[in-house]
Amino acid sequence: MADGQERFAPRSEEDISRVRTELHSKNTIRSNKKAATILRAYLIEKSQNSNFEEFDTVQLNEVLSHFYMDLRKANGEKYKVTSLENIRHSLNMYLQSPPFNRTFDLIKGLEFSESNINFRAVLAELKREGKGAIDHHAVIKDADLQKLYSSVFLSPKTPSGLFNKIFDMFDVSKKFYEMPEQVKKVYAKQGATSIHGWIAREIEKSDPASPVADLKEAFNFQILDDESDIDYFRECHHLIGQKGNNSSLRSLYYPPLSSGVKSGQMRCGEHSDFGTITLLFQDDAGGLQVKLPNGDYIPADPIPDTVLVNLGDLMQRWTADKLVATKHRVVFPEDLKSTKGRQSFAFFVQADDEVVIECLDKSNKYEPMTSLDYLNMKFNTIY
């Protein structure tokens, strides 16, 4: 064993409490109970003893060998692979958690080899039948998704309409962030220059000079609506809402504080946005700050019914620094103990991809480049 590594390294109280909290988060408890209900219903239907919490490993292995094979939804349909995996995982956690505190492992334990052989056989069969695909319904309900899309795209004609719609989305969005990591991964953004998708915690470094990445999650919605003919404020932006323009809506989630804040870490490090302008919608948690020309930061606390507009880097380049992009950041509340989570939405307005951004005053202070090349160059600095 390598120096300094103990086989049974003692865990700190803090670590134990963190693991316990994770284990017992509300959503986890809910899915654990659901899996237990499914197994109980199965045992009752088979006229067997349904107090499986008290079974020894031999009894459990025997029951699970059949359960995995026979398992069907209430309507008789087969579960998809991911749902089956979730049920087995949740059952395992259910039995390992208080009040049962069972010390075996249904997934890795040798005592459960037989049931797990059956489990894998069922998965292989499901994959052959084309049920290997991820079950998207588990992630976010169709109705919620519909609400999400229609809120953004259908009626953003007036500032207050846009604002109300956005506020509907805080709830929908939070449901997503509270899902398990493995579910959110399915929607992850692919690579530094793609836009659409989920970005996990501590991936993005808004301030490239910072040694630590931001403690936040985000979801960018790339707006690709072929049929819409939304005319925005200038010819250079006339493709917003269609292919050829990379404007995007980003949902941001700053988790409630646990003990894990690193030294120097922020909710969102100092930066300016990349595009022309950004429309920012915040909840009431506060923490956003903007930088004054003298370098001081002042709070930009939320004002009811108000959308905050930030000028972005592209506009600064375009105007040869006549207009200056607003540097901003999101800090933790001063009283770290009382902190709650924070949510915001940012709509990043970009010029159409092929628009050549050339200094409008003809100074050529910055070399001409297309809006898309500029955006990609910026993305490469933060991932």
Ligand SMILES: O=C(O)CCC(=O)C(=O)O
């Ligand atoms: O969450 C906020 O209020 C600001 C987020 C932000 O600045 C960004 O994503 O660029």
Ligand SMILES: [Fe+2]
């Ligand atoms: Fe920003």
